[in-house]
Amino acid sequence: MPGMPWPLPWPFDTTYMQLALIAGVAVGASAPLIGTFLVQKRLSLLGDGIGHVAVAGVGAGLLFGTSPTWTALVVAVVAALALEWLRSRGRTSGDLALALFFYGGIAAGVVLAGRSTTNTNLQPYLFGSILTVTEGDVYTIVALGALIIASIVLTRRALLAVVLDEDASRVAGIPVGALNALLAALTAVTVASAMRVTGVLLIAALMVLPVATSRVAARSFRATTVGAAVVGVVAVVVGLAAARQWALAAGGAIVLVTLALFAAASIAAPLRKSRAPDDAASLLSGPG
Amino acid sequence: MRTPAADPVLSAHGVSFAFGAHRVLDDVGMEISPGEFTALVGPNGAGKSTLLRIVLGLLAPQKGRVELFGSPPRRLPARWRLGYVPQRPRLAPDLPATVEEVVAAGRLAKQGWWRRARPADRDAVAHALESVALDGLRAQRVAELSGGQQQRVLIAKALVSEPELLILDEPIAGVDAQAQRLFRDSLVHLLREHGAAVLLVSHELGAVADDLDRVVVLRRRVLFDGKPVDLAATGVSLGVHRDDLPRWLEELSENGGS
Numbered sequence: 001m002p003g004m005p006w007p008l009p010w011p012f013d014t015t016y017m018q019l020a021l022i023a024g025v026a027v028g029a030s031a032p033l034i035g036t037f038l039v040q041k042r043l044s045l046l047g048d049g050i051g052h053v054a055v056a057g058v059g060a061g062l063l064f065g066t067s068p069t070w071t072a073l074v075v076a077v078v079a080a081l082a083l084e085w086l087r088s089r090g091r092t093s094g095d096l097a098l099a100l101f102f103y104g105g106i107a108a109g110v111v112l113a114g115r116s117t118t119n120t121n122l123q124p125y126l127f128g129s130i131l132t133v134t135e136g137d138v139y140t141i142v143a144l145g146a147l148i149i150a151s152i153v154l155t156r157r158a159l160l161a162v163v164l165d166e167d168a169s170r171v172a173g174i175p176v177g178a179l180n181a182l183l184a185a186l187t188a189v190t191v192a193s194a195m196r197v198t199g200v201l202l203i204a205a206l207m208v209l210p211v212a213t214s215r216v217a218a219r220s221f222r223a224t225t226v227g228a229a230v231v232g233v234v235a236v237v238v239g240l241a242a243a244r245q246w247a248l249a250a251g252g253a254i255v256l257v258t259l260a261l262f263a264a265a266s267i268a269a270p271l272r273k274s275r276a277p278d279d280a281a282s283l284l285s286g287p288g
Numbered sequence: 289m290r291t292p293a294a295d296p297v298l299s300a301h302g303v304s305f306a307f308g309a310h311r312v313l314d315d316v317g318m319e320i321s322p323g324e325f326t327a328l329v330g331p332n333g334a335g336k337s338t339l340l341r342i343v344l345g346l347l348a349p350q351k352g353r354v355e356l357f358g359s360p361p362r363r364l365p366a367r368w369r370l371g372y373v374p375q376r377p378r379l380a381p382d383l384p385a386t387v388e389e390v391v392a393a394g395r396l397a398k399q400g401w402w403r404r405a406r407p408a409d410r411d412a413v414a415h416a417l418e419s420v421a422l423d424g425l426r427a428q429r430v431a432e433l434s435g436g437q438q439q440r441v442l443i444a445k446a447l448v449s450e451p452e453l454l455i456l457d458e459p460i461a462g463v464d465a466q467a468q469r470l471f472r473d474s475l476v477h478l479l480r481e482h483g484a485a486v487l488l489v490s491h492e493l494g495a496v497a498d499d500l501d502r503v504v505v506l507r508r509r510v511l512f513d514g515k516p517v518d519l520a521a522t523g524v525s526l527g528v529h530r531d532d533l534p535r536w537l538e539e540l541s542e543n544g545g546s
Binding site: 172 | 390477
């Protein structure tokens with residue numbers, strides 16, 4: 001990018017760290033936004049499952065010599081929509097059908113990558129390799145992150161309504177099926193964009209753990225969502241710094257920082273009053 | 289304001305439904321006029337929930353026809369005219385949403401689900417919270433409220449689109465007497481201030497029995513449709529076995545006989 005390395009302080013004083021920072025912040029800010037809704041819909045592990053399926057896309061990309069990010073994106077989106085369709089029809093006994101998809105995806109990825117004649121292997125996509133992202137990767141990752149953030153900003157009210165009560169949302173004329181499909185597709189987009197950062201096997205951590213952390217302290221859904229994105233960004237920045245300082249695997253370091261933040265939030269959270277105020281008290285402030 | 293001959297807000301004709309060989313609804317018909325407070329009662333398994341899902345457009349009738357404001361439920365153009373309060377608070381115990389956020393979600397039918405809230409929308413949320421006496425708890429996490437308070441949050445969520453027909457499914461099941469009185473006050477407020485029609489589906493009506501305009505007794509078929517006093521007068525001669533009658537119905541018929 002023009003003028004790199006920019007005059008940033010350590011540890012972001014080199015071009016490769018600055019590219020990693022931009023890509024990491026884009027993913028750290030967008031993945032938890034999707035996670036907020038997945039967690040509330042009890043679909044925390046959907047990102048993990050779609051990550052497995054995306055491996056088939058990576059394998060195909062390596063075999064055909066095209067960008068693994070784009071082939072992974074296509075495969076992940078198709079699989080996510082198929083899963084959502086099965087889920088909405090009640091056709092899956094959950095676990096088993098999901099297992100077929102997930103292990104099928106990994107197995108196909110390994111076989112396809114094995115047929116590839118290039119030297120590239122699956123490893124950077126499984127566990128991430130954010131310190132080797134290219135300028136082209138960064139543009140793609142930022143574009144996908146912007147797509148995720150814009151989609152959530154536009155649909156967050158309706159998504160919350162669907163999370164609260166699907167039937168009531170249908171009665172209110174909210175397109176529940178389309179929104180569920182959108183959320184599944186955005187989960188797949190997140191997987192593709194985060195592949196180079198944490199790797200497909202750890203991406204679900206960056207969707208779910210910041211939400212768990214933010215939920216400890218936040219008083220509203222809005223604060224939970226924004227707080228999760230902040231936690232995601234902080235984890236990326238600290239994780240990258242730690243990776244540079246101690247020569248750690250960056251993807252794993254970022255996820256471990258997220259876990260540490262969750263632990264810290266849980267311990268530091270003041271004892272919240274859990275008892276609901278009396279009906280009588282609320283009556284005093286209303287017309288009754 | 290309203291003419292007696294106004295078009296019904298809800299009409300059902302010849303509605304039948306069966307789950308496999310098990311017939312749940314058999315040629316059911318009813319109409320609700322604007323501003324009318326109607327209770328749909330019947331013992332458990334009488335088909336109340338099935339009829340409700342058909343009326344809401346969540347289930348298609350196998351025979352017969354339902355119209356809301358003159359349109360089939362699934363093709364109702366102005367969805368906000370219908371308010372729905374589900375049976376039990378289905379709010380996850382770990383949901384980090386506030387009372388205000390939950391109620392605002394009910395406004396989307398009127399505001400447009402993709403639109404930002406305008407001042408009128410925020411006013412409507414504040415007003416709905418006031419009318420169920422929860423304005424003091426607007427920033428509270430909804431999961432921290434009592435069962436009765438959560439029920440009133442869901443009523444406010446249904447009221448906030450200013451519906452012309454409010455349908456409530458078993459709203460007072462399992463809440464204490466004080467919560468029932470608050471619930472009754474909220475409903476009466478809605479009837480008087482907004483002139484909305486209310487359809488209350490329940491098997492216990494103690495708190496609102498005196499306010500009802502009409503009672504429809506359902507057990508697969510419509511067994512009675514009329515004023516509460518007339519029901520009290522005819523009482524058990526409706527062909528309903530006494531054991532099958534909802535508790536409040538027994539009380540009504542006993543009072544009518546004494």
